[in-house]
Amino acid sequence: MTPLARRGAAALGAFAVAVVLAVFLAPRASDAAAVVVVAVVATAAGFVGSLPRVRAERPALARAMLTVVLVDVVVFATAFLSVPTDFNLATGAGMAIVLLGLSFLTGASGQISIGNGAFMGVGAFATAIWANHHATTPIVVTLLISVAVGALFGLLLGLPATRLRGPYLAGMTLAFAVAFPAILSSFSSWTGGDSGLQLPNSATAPHWLVSLFHAGTPTLTTDTLWLTDVIMVATGVAFFFMANLFASRTGRAMRLVRDNDVAAELVGVALPRTRVIAFVISAAYAALGGALWTLLNNSVSPATYGFALSITILAVIVIGGIGTISGALIGGVVYAYSTNVIAWFVAQTGLNPQGNLASQLNGIIFGALLIVTMMFSPLGIAGTVRHLRQRRALARE
Amino acid sequence: MDSFLTSRIVSDILGGLTNGAIYGLVALSLVLVWRATRVLNFAQGAMPMFATYLGMGLLSYHWPYWVCVGVSLVAAFAIGALTERVLVRPLYGKPEINPIVVMVGYLIILEAFAAAIWSTTPRSLPAPFSPIDWQLGGQPVGLSPFSLFEIVTALVVMGAIVTLFRFTRLGLQLRASALAPEVSRLLGVRVGRMLTLGWMLSTAVGAVTAILVASNFFTGLTPQLMDGIFAFGFIAAAVGGLDSPVGAVTSGIVLGVILQFVGDYLNSNAIILVALVILIVSLMVRPSGLLTRSATRRV
Amino acid sequence: MITVEGLTVTFGAVNALRDVSLRAETGKITAVLGANGAGKTTLLRTISGLVAPQSGTVSLDERVLTRRKPEEIARLGVGHVPEGRGVIAEFTVEENLRLGAIVAKVPLEEGLAQQYEAFPVLGERRKQHAAKLSGGERQMLAMARALIARPSVLLLDEPSLGLAPLVTAQLMATIAELCATKDLTVVLVEQNASSALRIAHHAVVLNVGRVVADAPAPQVAADERLRQYYLGMVE
């Protein structure tokens, strides 16, 4: 069988499975039709995107197709999952966006930030504050505003960061993360102090969108689902841009900076500028993730965006694979489901779930994973998988 | 004269010196590790916290106070040595983010273990001296025997470290190992041991700090004891320059005094914000610290 | 006496030294010559334990040095003045010397006095930071720092690098004198072959990690082929 034929067969098989699933699981004809649309788009995109010729000659198109497939599959899946699972997935997707930004910062410029939880908070609060003052602004616009505010903060902190090397930069971002909730609290007339803010309109779908796509008024559950899907699409768009950025000239220049900044300077890379750009992009991504969390939670509080979150972000990206795109996505999944897994584990051990040890297991496991990952496989799960595949490929030759 | 000594400004200065002494000690312990091994130790608060639990926990078995302090220091030496040998040694020569991440993981683990073993309920540590301010004419002067003890301890520890580094054979080897490990080895210096010793010293300085903190702020000994203090200590170390022990203690003390005035005259919720601004501004002016001699970057 | 037998050192896929054997006699100067990248520095670093060889042994008199740590080898009496001198710029002259005396068996004050006598310029500038010294003075300091420990072997890596010809000549004279009076085993790595050959008793020529000549110094100096192809000494 030629590779082309094999791909074609696989795509057809996936299509068939999707249609069967759709017919059995969706009770109404219109839903079945929607599922079929998704299945067709996914299958076609997957087919086109995986063609070797497309991948070689039109990498951006291939990446777009890959994005579509990923998002389609997840959105397709969410329709059949329970509401909390959806919520977990959406939370993880928001986190994945943050991780994409951090991964880019580290992977492309060799810098590390321990303050991305605070940048998330910037986006989260920007959304809440804007929505409280301008309730009629479409959600997409509010999101864009939040991203811009996040980027601005990134620029403010990134300017001194251009002159700092690793540990100083890490320390400065750490100080920002520690200070951030207290800063929010001291501007309480804007931020609601320690109590935080509620979204005024409870993040209902914009009416034009609802009337366009939903038959009646959205029910409680569809409301959540709608948000989940929006977040998935946002994650897809963020992923697509990041994938292009990694492959672009800027991305290459940044990797050069990471590997050898003296050499990079010699070949004409403007060091401070590249560092600032990387920092700003990671802050903007973090802000988008935070803004989406605000929509998802309907509310925002300073304490959520404290130091613990920044540390958790660092932990999940390291476990997923810092500096890689797939690592960010894996990290998002780890974030979404790790506590469930740990809770399950606690149940298996028979420890008193309210006891000292059980309530600290989260920390013990996360800490141990961080150390073990950095010691034995610094590129995390993504790096390990890549390594194993290369080894297998070598063994085949 | 009495009214001057009990005035707001004087009591702010004295209170600031007390807090600043603690910041300075944390900064000093960071500098010790940084000089020895070029690692910014994010577990710098958690390691001494653990040692303090091990040592001062013996108080509940009615061990004498100073013996418990001694045990804490010994525990700190052991934790410092073990950490350097097991966790840090494999990281030399790796990209600079690796030790950062590992030490963050270590911090998480240490705090989780401490909470799992000793719970998060604060433990009360007796202060060796009265924590109640002296009075003049019925007015407190902003200084208690214990806070004086804190300031003196900070200065003594700094003095001891400076003496060790400047005037002893061991200090010479410690400095040489940090500055030029390869050359030092060629001259017969047991560099590995010196690096370990750097971590041991740093953890011991940390343990002194942790005991003071746990006895001082009426919050008792908790697993998160050093979290906030660490941030201020780092700011002091970064402003003073990570290479300079004297700079670290000095800027810690200055930071303490400034923040005391901010808390008193501005708002105590603004303390952290001001500290952050000080950090950012000073790093913009002198990226390698205000009080270091050279601003050259090591390649 | 330093004996090197069948030494092979590789860095990744590159062979830095291939089956190198040589012998540096006590009280003699053995020059190791060769072009840039011939493996001279690697040879010295392997002798003093900084580089672990793939195979082969290094011995000091009867004692095997291979697989010992550099600090142990230093304590056995091997002094190594590294390329670029390795003077600690942040230290004062005296601190550098005190560091050198860590492994010394004689009292510190006695050792310092001796070195200040041998290198008066260092005595004059003992409180100054090494960063302020000139190239020649730094080389003096590096040698004094190695000698204060009273080593039986002195490994010198390109001592003439970056020095003016006159200073180089002076330095070579000092080395020759030291070797004669203290019964030192000197291994002198040099790219500046002519000045090294002037004082050396024996010479080994390396090319791409291999020994291409091992003979008394005058003989090497007279070999037109060696001079031309490996030592770059074209008149």
Next chain:
Amino acid sequence: MAISKWRRVATAGSALLLCATLATAATSIGDAGAASKARAPKVPGVTARQVTIGATVPLTGIASSGYNQVAKAANAVFKYVDSKGGVNGRKIRYVLEDDCYGTPGFGCTGVPNTVTQTQKLLALPVFATVGSLGTPTQDLVRTLLKKNGVPQLFVNSGSSDWNDPSQYPGLFGWQPSYPVESKILAKYILSTYANQNVCFLGQGDDFGTNGLAGLVAGGVSPVVTDFYSTTSLVATNGASIAPYIQAFQNAKCTVVYLDTIPGATDAALGAALQLSYTPHWVISSVGSDPQTVAAPFKSLGVDPEVGAISFTYLPTPTSASPWIKWMYKVIQADPTDFPGFTSTSPLNGNIEYGIGFGVAFVEALKAAGKNFTRASFLKLLTHSTFTQTPSLAPLQYTPVNHQGLNAGQIDEVASATSMKAVSNTVYTTNSKNGPVTVVKRLSSGIPAWLR
């Protein structure tokens, strides 16, 4: 060059088009999911033999000391009831999720926020959340729980946010609201410390602002009012409180009113001790539990809290209330969560609190009968008055009042482990400008089925 540029534009365009298709498909799929999710069990979290309820509480982090016992004490009640055959044949399963009070701090790494933890409870599913802790944390999940139709019962906080039946019909408080408490304390201040300077320190959220509002409504106008931020408190190990106390001393306040959590109470008392500043302390019930507050001072030999005035809506452990004996019995029957608890162990305010709302829940469940739904349960609750309950005065809900308790008495910190009643008069008032009056009808003893 020009061609490749066009190619890029075309690629980007096609990508966007795909995303748009996707959004269309995604949103229409929502309906499919909704339909499939509609076939849920009749009463979520309720089976023939078990009722599952849950709460988010701080088991780790800065707020965990003391507060981590509250829900465990409630659970002790449920275990005790279960051992007697449960309520209407059903046992109660109480699931606690740690949310670390949402506070920043290294100790809470890997602990998700309140929203995520609440989602986990929804996934179980739970019939209701009962006794979740914290004003800011529970504010965050009000909408979420409402959307999912999950009752949010007996929130562990005295904020007036829980009393908003028109917006949140499923939301119920339990303890007296902060304004009620501070108004009753204001009456005490006016009568006992007439014409003295009062200073106020409150938490920088609803807790502090509601408390101050009640104090002012009660006729006390503090000469200095300050609000601390919990995040600063955490970051400075309590040192951020000291300047406020210094300011109070400078203002010559002889009465200091604290609306603080225990950690902040400690910081305030400690700072005053250092300054040899000895005002009359009046401390909200939230932050006055003697045992928790005394912990850091244990080795000093002084407990600066002794003599402080506070407020309680539960019987003091030294009182003759039959409930106190019962509480000891319940806690001693649960050695898993309370190891080493004996008849001589001090019964602290946190344990009493947990038992208090635990009993309230089992009584409500008992009243709801064998067959109930979320709607019928809530309807019953809004028309209930529980007179046989641990609180001093009966617990009452009406369709327009979801606050819960609204009465209590003044008590005084007698030692490092106990409170004593200043008098046995129980007062009540409302959150607005109503007068403070004496409650005539107090709670009676323990119902037979609970004994």
